[in-house]
Amino acid sequence: MAVKSADANGVLAALLEALHHVDLTDGDIKKKMIACTFDGASVNQGAKGGVIVKLRELMGHVLISIWCAPHKLELLLLDATKATDFIDIIEKGVDPIYRLYYGSGKRRREVNAISAVIQ
Incomplete structure (x- = not known):
């Protein structure tokens, strides 16, 4: 709408x-x-x-x-492209998201199920 x-x-x-x-x-x-x-x-x-x-x-x-996590990631990437130490900024932003899902079998199953639906 x-x-x-x-x-x-x-x-x-x-x-x-x-x-x-x-x-x-x-x-x-x-x-x-x-x-x-x-x-x-x-x-x-x-x-x-x-x-x-x-x-x-x-x-x-x-x-x-x-x-919205994808929007946060987008903002992170936009900021990172303006910075000189691009890799550090990416790691700081992506690492917590990775740890959130990697550290939990349940969360990994859930995100995999969502991924299967949207593919």
């Missing part, structure tokens, strides 16, 4: 419209939504009036917000 306004209210309206478009009612959304992921833009993650704050108010329960 198109975002008519780039502020938190506009993004939230487009998000809800998209969810309604796939036949989720407001009741379904409130009952089933437990987490969401956004990039780090203040319109999304803003602590006072971001989309996540507005969603939490709408849900009336705890809603987990996860900063």
Whole structure:
């Protein structure tokens, strides 16, 4: 769905419209939504009036917000291309992600299952 306004209210309206478009009612959304992921833009993650704050108010329960890992990686790579010690920056950003999945058989299985679905 198109975002008519780039502020938190506009993004939230487009998000809800998209969810309604796939036949989720407001009741379904409130009952089933437990987490969401956004990039780090203040319109999304803003602590006072971001989309996540507005969603939490709408849900009336705890809603987990996860900063989109691929977007974080993209920002890391953009920063790294501007730096002189490119490899150090890449290692510092990628190593925690690697350790998160390598250190847990369960997480590796989960990420492999996701990978199989999107291939």
